[in-house]
Amino acid sequence: MFKKTFYAFALVAFFATAFATETSSADLEFVASNWLKLADTGDENGEWDQASPIFQSHITRPDWVRTIENMRHQLGRTISREVSGVEKKKTLPGMPDGSYAIVRFKSSFEKLPKATEYVTVIQEKDESWKVVGYFVQ
DSSP, X not given: OHHHHHHHHHHHHHHHHHHHTOOOHHHHHHHHHHHHHHHHTTOHHHHHHHBOHHHHHHSOHHHHHHHHHHHHHHHOSEEEEEEEEEEEESXXXXXXXXXXXXXXXXXXXXXXXSEEEEXXXXXXXXXXXXXXXXXXX
16 A cells, blocks of 8 residues: 555656646746847847857857847847747757757847847756747848
C-alpha cells in the first residue's frame, strides 16, 4: 500500500511541478517587450547585457551596438509595436535543443511603417528567459 501511495504522490508532484513551471505567453511577451524597449531608448549595451550567453557568444558587444545603431538609423524611431503571436519551440535550426519562444510583433517605424519584429527567447538553466535572437522584416 505504501508503494502505491508513494508512486501516486510522486506522479502528482511531478505533474504539479511541470505545470507550475510552464511559462505563460504573457511572461514571454514581457521579456521580449522589455528587451526591445532598451533599443527604443538607445540602450544597446543594456540589450547586450540582458541577452542570453548564446547570443553574446555570437556577437561582441561593440559589434551589436554598431549593428543595432545602424538598423535603428535605417528604420527611424519606433512609432508603435504590439504583440501578434508567441510560438513555443523545443528546437531551432543551428541552436541546441531547449525551450524557446518566438515572440512576433506588428511594428511601425518612422521609415518602415509596416514591419514585423521577431524576438527569440530561450529558457536558461536558472529558468529565466533571455533573448537569443532578433530580426526585423
